Amino acid sequence: MxxxxxxxxxxxxxxxxxxxxxxxxxxxxxxxxxxxxxxxxxxxxxxxYGIVTIQIHSPEEDYSLLKNQIRNRFKIDDVFIVNAPLGQKITDERISESFSDVLLNLLPSCSNIGCSWGKIIHEALESLASKKIDFQLSANASVFPLAGNMITTGYSIDAQKIVQTFSLCFNATPNFLYAPAFLESPMELDLYHKTENYKNIAQCWKNIDLAIIKIDNYPTSPDLGTAARYKVLLKEKHACGSFLAYYYNLQGEIIRSDFDYSIQIPIEYLASCKKVIGICSSNVMPKSLLGAMNTGLFTHIIASQDLLESVLDLKRI
CATH class of the missing domain: 1.10.10.10 (Winged helix-like DNA-binding domain superfamily/Winged helix DNA-binding domain)
Known part of the structure; x- marks a missing residue:
């Protein structure tokens, strides 16, 4: 014109x-x-006349591109992105809110739900409980821990506590694991594997529909008894992150030790789970998330935009 x-x-x-x-x-x-x-x-x-052009910038459009990149590169079902540039506290609050939304979406098709430890998971469930949401699982739904009890002083919320809060929030049947996360010998491990409590929980793990797991860094805080369980193996194998009491490297390989007598869901059961949610709080490092997604275990990821973009940058190196 x-x-x-x-x-x-x-x-x-x-x-x-x-x-x-x-x-x-x-x-x-x-x-x-x-x-x-x-x-x-x-x-x-x-x-x-085109002298002035108006461009509307939508964060959701950016998220769509980022989501597709993550899905395609890591074969993940869905990614939930949090935009939180205002610091650690705000980021964790928004991740907690996002997890609540994701949970309400996925739960209707699930009957057997497993939970890891993690303060951010517990806070999200407490928030849902306080809102008195009009939502209940099926009558036979059950919830259970994915690992034994953490006894470390000052550690963030234990998985057993999360199971209790979850059951109250959604009227699910709680199943508790009466064992520490770490035993001291193969003999103790063998004895516990023979108990009715372990057999019941193992059956829950085998039939799991949904796993809720907090992704952590390596080294972890607390240390999760790594010196006794792994000696120097984690350094030799270049561990970069953890979930539950498992450690992995950047390539997503789970690091195994002959001295690891932990009580937690076997990897093969987790691998057969249809929905595995990986939750990343604000302190998770890009390498920790990259390694976790490379394991191929996670079907859904909740993380900040900055973290996911950093993971893609690492993937290109």
């Missing part, structure tokens, strides 16, 4: 005053000596 040079220059002048200098239409009209109605008409003409 053609426009005379003189008119184009006038439209550019008015557009700059309005869009760059942030003057009001009335202020521009007063300065130039015309009516405000004329300024409004000239601004519309500036759009008509």
């Amino acid at each position: 053609e426009i005379k040079q003189e008119k184009a220059e006038r439209l550019v002048q008015i557009a700059k005053m309005y869009y760059e200098e942030n003057l009001t239409q009335s202020e521009i009209a007063k300065e130039i000596g015309v009516s405000r109605a004329l300024i409004c008409r000239l601004l519309n003409e500036a759009k008509k």
